Amino acid sequence: MELPVIQRISTVIRTQRAEREYGIDALAKVLEGYLTDEQIAEVRRAAEFAGNAHKDQRRTSGEPYVYHPLAVARILAEMRLDHTTLIAAILHDVIEDTGISKDSLALEYGKDVAELVDGVSKIGKIEGMSRQERQAESFRKLLLAMTQDLRVILVKLADRLHNMRTMTHVAPDKRRRVAQETLDIYAPIAQRLGIHTIRTELEDLAFEAIYPRRYFVLxxxxxxxxxxxxxxxxxxxxxxxxxxxxxxxxxxxxxxxxxxxxxxxxxxxxxxxxxxxxxxxxxxxxxxxxxxxxxxxxxxxxxxxxxxxxxxxxxxxxxxxxxxxxxxxxxxxxxxxxxxxxxxxxxxxxxxxxxxxxxxxxxxxxxxxAAPQARAREWLRGLFDTLNNANSMDFLESVKVDLFPDEVYVFTPRGDIRRLPRGATPVDFAFAVHSELGEHCVAARVDGQLEPLNSPLKNGQTVQIITARHARPNAAWLNFVKTAKARTSIRSYLKNQREDEAIRLGRRLLEIAMRELQVPVAALKDEKRYAPVLKAYALNDIEDLFVSIGTGSRLAPLVARQLLPEHEIDKPAPGAAQSLAIEGTEGLVLDYARCCYPVPGDEIRGNVSVGRGIVVHRTDCKHVKARPEDWVPLTWADQVQGDYLAEIRVKAQNQRGLLARVTTEIAEAGSSIENVQIPDRGGGEGLEMRFLITVRDRVHLARVIRRIRRLDSVERVIRA
Incomplete structure (x- = not known):
């Protein structure tokens, strides 16, 4: 019983300390220096409202939750923010953590407060969305709100600062995760917006949480x-x-x-x-x-x-x-x-x-x-283009790149200054001037001299972009561009271009596959035929199916067979020559897996692999994918010719001439050796040898293994 009593006493002490530092009376004393009595009264009313909304909630430390939003307001009050922002800070968690809606807040405190609180609120849990995707979507929502009112980010930064100050009672793994997010996103945003006091404290607190020993020593x-x-x-x-x-x-x-x-x-x-x-x-x-x-x-x-x-x-x-x-x-x-x-x-x-x-x-x-506001809005306008052309995860990564601008200053031919991150290239410059200029860029003159598009720019240079009407962004540009706007614009263009091309290519490949099956393409105009295949592949529509074929994710002959009932596929005449060793794979690209080395006679299945066609595995191979839509059942043809690779392992006593005797037995069994490996024995007397050999089928492989086992010094022979 003693430990809970100690915990309760500790909680009471922390609550009393929080009341002294962050209670509404302490906050009001700060506000008396620059707000009117009416405005202070509004802030007090918001504090009472928040107290009722959070009355049953407590922080991990045990103190009442309401002291957190009051502390956030205190941080902003010390920066002398207006009373609307302070009210939003006090109420910033009520939408996210209580049953109070945005509309209710708007009726009670006005539209501005409701929009600020909604902008700070995180995205709730959505089925099928990972924590990283939810975090990225919440950040995207935050920056969208910033484009309407920059005070949103001030509340969020103050919120993060107080959370970082009170991380003692948070689990170590979460503390490190939140601290890393702070270093990656929120401290750089504070720097980008020029809020030096918050940035430096966030950096030190995050550094201490991630590397406590380094922090202490330093x-x-x-x-x-x-x-x-x-x-x-x-x-x-x-x-x-x-x-x-x-x-x-x-x-x-x-x-x-x-x-x-x-x-x-x-x-x-x-x-x-x-x-x-x-x-x-x-x-x-x-x-x-x-x-x-x-x-x-x-x-x-x-x-x-x-x-x-x-x-x-x-x-x-x-x-x-x-x-x-x-x-x-x-x-x-x-x-x-x-x-x-x-x-x-x-x-x-x-x-x-x-x-x-x-x-x-x-x-x-x-x-x-208002100059910092104007500069911040200019930055946000650039990000707004990024918001429209990227998913949440790509957007988050782009913003991280954009938040570390060790800058260079270059000039347009008219003498206008452009700020770019250090290492930026003429392509970054072109997209910074205008998206269309970047999309049609073919060359650049830097201080009057032609320079490669991947040349890093230096302070004071004058850059002139040369364009061509039919020029388009190049995928190779992604290897050297530095700005988020350039990277996102290039990716967006390539994605749209590839999708259009993939649809055309996928449709053409499927038509070819249908002709090879001697089925008229007109038979596929019935959309009902596609429904089972779309369901099996978890695709939304026919265009998605064409894209998957055009990009190589699906193989057209395989899709064609799944689209048609078995009786509609023309079978080859009896006795006709088979071009491949696997039945039903005529016209497909085949590859044999190097992890299990299947040979005729093994039970096999095929995995669809981009760039390799169908990869043939033994059914007991541990590398076969589990998803049903990624594999197809396969059988060997009746008449199989040719040699196939198989791997065997031989464990034996190390004796003079052992390797020569084993290789002789393999050769006399009618097999050839492609590779031999003898791993380090580690000081023991036993020896393990690995042979990659060619065999005609499973029976031939068994004959080779039996011959090797007859040797006196051989202890065990197994197939890998």
Whole structure:
């Protein structure tokens, strides 16, 4: 009885802590700083509504479930989001986890709140859909909702952040799975949308969940090294502040430690040991005007020696998520390498909060605050094309590729800048400009010179695409394109093209097969004939059947035989020559399985294999597929001629001349040897030999085995 009591006490303590940190009163205190009393009252009403909806639900830790949505709202409140978003955050699980419908929410709190909550809600369980497919479909639904209202992703990111903060009570396998999903999808989305504060915390929490030992060792090493460099941070701050003040530049200088995951990434990317990672220190210099930012760069380089090749101007060339800043690296006190970021206050707001910065100001209050939203919508518009041309799993993989844009900046012939992921090619550029340009692309001029279409582009290059009216996407392009839009557009075109061609080819192959059976093609116009075959193959319609034949998934002669009653198939005349050894396979491609080596006299069946036709197996072969629609019963013809491969294994005492005696017996039995293998004996006295021999049939094989067994040193002979 003691353990349950301890658990209940622990739950009570956690509940009290959650109430202090995330209860509605704690949330209201944060909201008092920027919302009106009426808006705070609406948030309180939503909290009461959520409390009633989740009253019987508890988290894995044992605390009431309602503290989770309140914590999500608290995260967004600290980002100063509007009260509509906060209400949606508090109610974000009621559609998914309770019996409350979207329509009920719309009546109670308005359409905006209902749409936000519905956008965050996952797809429910659907029969026949795997967990991975359900996850991909839910993510697709989320991004579709984002195209209507970007606040959907802010609620989802806050939801994921609180879940990552409270993963202690989750099973280890699920914790690792959720953490990996966070690293693959949600942290990159936060980066793409410019929400630095959420991204860095998500990365560190996910890294700790996936690699707890690595996280602990690296965190301890950073703490130890930073313990020796606290004075360095203070010294750099003081020197820069004094130098900027002397130049009349008003600025705030703040030192910081880099997050653990970014250090780990750098070690992995550059194959560095920890002690070789010198720039663990980062400094931000926040100024009032863009002009002051460039003046500050000169002051920094005057105070500390700059490191060559470590300067980036993201003010003139902003990142795709709207991030703007000057980056430089210098040699600080004691030889420590330090990274310095210089930006204006508005740029700092965008860098920390990304698209959320838009809601931190009253509408129209400051110029430029909607820029991250505009960039995010531009990215989403590109993804919207992907949504229309890919299934959920392909879409998810495409977005993962698109979420890691180590960028290059190239120019159109008119001088417009295009941002592309590093390693992007002229084909990526063409699809980025327009889908039709990509589909008709045949060549490219890069800085005036003809370059192969798979050439990686570099910063500052000017790219001109050469097109031809009849040109079409090439399947080989999928081997080198980097952007999701290019990859999805190419796949979509090839899929549609292949389906049309496959239908035509499949119909033609089936007509040929019918003519070989001396049955008029007109006999197949009766659609009732197709019903049993479509049912057996689990196909929807006749076009699907033609596609399966045209792509090689089904063999036309085999389908033709299944379409016709047995009495309608013309039989060969008695005594007519047989072209193959298997009855009923005239006109088909046959291959004999190398796993069981069937010979005449064995019971056999055929497996339909793309590219190999019908593969003949022994019925007792362990590799025969179990699905009935994939195999056909086969029998040997009455008169079979020719030699067939068979494998035998001989176990014997290792004696001088043994191999010669065995091979002699095989030869005298009228068989030839195609291959011999003698595996390592492992130090024992016994010897196992494997022979691949030719025989005429099962009787001939038995005669060979009997002759080998007569040898004194042979212990056992079996057929493989």
């Amino acid at each position: 965190a301890a090493a950073i703490r130890e090294q930073m313990g020796d460099t606290r004075n360095v941070i203070k010294e750099v701050e003081q020197k820069l502040s004094a130098a900027l003040k002397n130049e009349g530049i008003g600025a705030t200088v703040v030192g910081r430690e880099k997050n653990i995951y970014s250090v780990y990434q750098k070690m992995q990317r550059k194959k560095l040991k920890f002690l070789k990672v010198m720039d663990l220190l980062g400094f931000r210099v926040i100024v009032s005007k863009v002009d002051d930012a460039y003046r500050t760069l000169g002051v920094v380089h005057h105070v500390f020696k700059p490191v060559p090749g470590e300067f980036d101007d993201y003010i003139a060339n902003a990142k795709s998520n709207g991030y703007q800043s000057l980056h430089t690296a210098c040699v600080g006190p004691g030889g420590h390498k330090v990274e310095v970021q210089i930006r204006t206050r508005d740029m700092h707001h965008v860098a920390e909060s990304g698209i959320a910065a838009h809601w931190q100001y009253k509408l129209g209050a400051r110029d430029g605050t």
